[in-house]
Amino acid sequence: xxxxxxxxxxxxxxxxEVNGRPLVYLDSAATSQKPQRVIDAVSxxxxxxxxxxxxxxYELGRRSTNLYEGARTLLQEFIGAEHSEEIxxxxxxxxxxxxxANSWSAEYLEYEDVxxxxxxxxxxxxxxxxxAAERHGARVIPIPVTFDCEIDLDQFESLLREEPVKMVAVxxxxxxxxxxNPIEQIATMAKEAGSAVMIDGAQGLAHQRVSVKDLPIDFYxxxxxxxxxxxxxxxxxxxxxxxxxxxxxxxxxxxIRAVSFEDTTYRKPPGRFEAGTQNPADAAGFAxxxxxxxxxxxxxxxxxxxxxxxxxxxxxxxxxxxIVGSPKxxxxxxxxxxxxxxxxxxxxxxxxxxxxxxxxxxCCMPLMSSLGLPGTARVSLAAYNSIEDLNVLIEAIExxxxxxx
Amino acid sequence: xLQELYQEVILDHSKSPRNSGVIDxxxxxxxxxxxxxxxxxxxxxxxxxGLIQEIRFSGQGCAISQASASMMTQAVKGHTVAEARxxxxxxxxxxxxxxxxxxxVLNELASLCGVKAYPSRIKCATLAWHAMEEALENHA
Ligand SMILES: Cc1ncc(COP(=O)(O)O)c(C=O)c1O
Numbered sequence: 001x002x003x004x005x006x007x008x009x010x011x012x013x014x015x016x017e018v019n020g021r022p023l024v025y026l027d028s029a030a031t032s033q034k035p036q037r038v039i040d041a042v043s044x045x046x047x048x049x050x051x052x053x054x055x056x057x058y059e060l061g062r063r064s065t066n067l068y069e070g071a072r073t074l075l076q077e078f079i080g081a082e083h084s085e086e087i088x089x090x091x092x093x094x095x096x097x098x099x100x101a102n103s104w105s106a107e108y109l110e111y112e113d114v115x116x117x118x119x120x121x122x123x124x125x126x127x128x129x130x131x132a133a134e135r136h137g138a139r140v141i142p143i144p145v146t147f148d149c150e151i152d153l154d155q156f157e158s159l160l161r162e163e164p165v166k167m168v169a170v171x172x173x174x175x176x177x178x179x180x181n182p183i184e185q186i187a188t189m190a191k192e193a194g195s196a197v198m199i200d201g202a203q204g205l206a207h208q209r210v211s212v213k214d215l216p217i218d219f220y221x222x223x224x225x226x227x228x229x230x231x232x233x234x235x236x237x238x239x240x241x242x243x244x245x246x247x248x249x250x251x252x253x254x255x256i257r258a259v260s261f262e263d264t265t266y267r268k269p270p271g272r273f274e275a276g277t278q279n280p281a282d283a284a285g286f287a288x289x290x291x292x293x294x295x296x297x298x299x300x301x302x303x304x305x306x307x308x309x310x311x312x313x314x315x316x317x318x319x320x321x322x323i324v325g326s327p328k329x330x331x332x333x334x335x336x337x338x339x340x341x342x343x344x345x346x347x348x349x350x351x352x353x354x355x356x357x358x359x360x361x362x363c364c365m366p367l368m369s370s371l372g373l374p375g376t377a378r379v380s381l382a383a384y385n386s387i388e389d390l391n392v393l394i395e396a397i398e399x400x401x402x403x404x405x
Numbered sequence: 406x407l408q409e410l411y412q413e414v415i416l417d418h419s420k421s422p423r424n425s426g427v428i429d430x431x432x433x434x435x436x437x438x439x440x441x442x443x444x445x446x447x448x449x450x451x452x453x454x455g456l457i458q459e460i461r462f463s464g465q466g467c468a469i470s471q472a473s474a475s476m477m478t479q480a481v482k483g484h485t486v487a488e489a490r491x492x493x494x495x496x497x498x499x500x501x502x503x504x505x506x507x508x509x510v511l512n513e514l515a516s517l518c519g520v521k522a523y524p525s526r527i528k529c530a531t532l533a534w535h536a537m538e539e540a541l542e543n544h545a
Pocket of ligand 1: 125203
């Protein structure tokens with residue numbers, strides 16, 4: 001494989017046994033494991049720099065604020081944003097989408113407007129829009145997905161033509177099928193129709209390079225924990241002109257300029273959207289994870305995962321599995337079903353052999369119903385995986401088939 | 406090891422579930438979901454004067470949840486609502502606690518005790534039962 005196997009050694013959680021077998025972690029789309037340097041960055045914060053951000057005028061406060069703002073600048077550079085104020089820290093991708101859905105909708109969404117979300121969206125990019133639609137009397141309409149598990153661009157075009165579309169919300173990479181969506185094309189089409197655009201980048205950060213300033217999008221939502229970083233932190237990228245017009249998401253300390261009972265005024269972005277005590281510890285870990293990804297290289301990661309994916313798909317098919325979807329552009333994620341074996345039964349077989357895979361609907365119930373599947377088994381790859389990891393899965397398939405055949 | 410979880414009788418029930426299908430005019434019904442894996446089951450009953458005359462289930466799920474639903478319908482049909490609740494109690498104990506299962510009450514259901522060793526699968530075994538209990542509560 002294109003990445004050295006020594007990378008695996010940097011991940012302490014991978015050095016253990018499960019059910020008497022070496023742990024084989026194949027669920028990185030749910031959350032990736034963390035390299036030691038990320039774990040150290042988080043604990044180092046608590047050991048040396050623990051203070052509230054933007055508050056204490058003393059040394060620890062300065063360190064904490066520097067780590068936090070340093071992470072912001074690093075993320076800005078990492079995703080190619082023009083200004084650091086375009087990065088709002090949140091507790092995860094879900095909160096990032098909720099923030100946009102709330103604040104953007106409060107400013108722009110009107111009665112009978114339409115929000116388009118693709119049928120393959122994660123519940124996190126459906127439900128916040130449904131809730132916003134309900135508040136404003138707007139409608140959420142799904143963009144159909146083809147049998148190959150790609151967004152149906154013809155149908156998308158018709159919807160843009162026929163409906164008063166104000167927002168198009170789609171994911172960058174599909175956590176259930178691995179589809180890499182043509183976000184630039186989708187965003188361009190949406191903009192030509194006068195719509196705003198939200199990209200759910202939960203699966204994007206560690207797998208596809210983006211340059212948000214070159215994309216005609218309003219928002220890009222991210223999670224640190226799916227990109228080798230700690231849980232509990234994520235971010236929303238929003239174009240400066242867009243963020244400046246939006247009302248706050250939550251009220252509290254830090255997001256205000258001045259508070260009085262006559263007139264409270266808010267800070268400029270990003271502060272306006274970051275109410276209360278922030279999470280500099282995990283921001284420091286997030287930054288360290290971005291450094292890790294940069295050193296390995298997003299392209300190298302994608303190539304590594306692609307090589308394993310292609311070999312793995314063949315192995316799985318030879319073992320009798322049906323791969324779900326065949327999009328032209330695909331990340332290191334494979335969904336498959338086994339004839340006569342329910343995915344949930346299969347996961348017990350793989351768990352028994354020390355392999356961690358995800359089974360079920362992957363928080364994409366509308367996609368599963370449109371594919372007519374109760375769920376799938378999913379393998380998702382990261383830097384530390386190798387093709388040998390797949391041998392265990394094949395062993396699990398064989399032992400499941402001995403019982404279910 | 407997994408042969409113990411997936412005993413023949415379980416595989417048999419999951420491949421050819423008994424009392425699967427719908428009742429057109431049930432007196433009681435409820436749906437159960439396992440959000441963790443997407444398993445879904447609907448339990449429909451006809452209860453007349455406290456007696457379970459008819460019970461059917463529909464839905465989809467893993468072998469354990471299907472087999473458990475199938476065995477449940479056989480175990481409670483013809484019993485009173487109170488007896489059905491007792492059987493559930495005995496079954497629930499058998500799949501969660503370490504004591505010897507009460508074979509006299511459970512019969513085939515005792516084959517599901519293997520899930521104890523796989524905590525994430527216990528919900529599969531109890532899904533249809535919770536739906537039945539809810540059905541009986543809601544509309545009794
Ligand atoms: C495509 C996609 N969007 C959103 C999310 C939600 O991310 P989080 O749970 O980190 O908020 C996920 C996580 O599974 C995802 O895969």
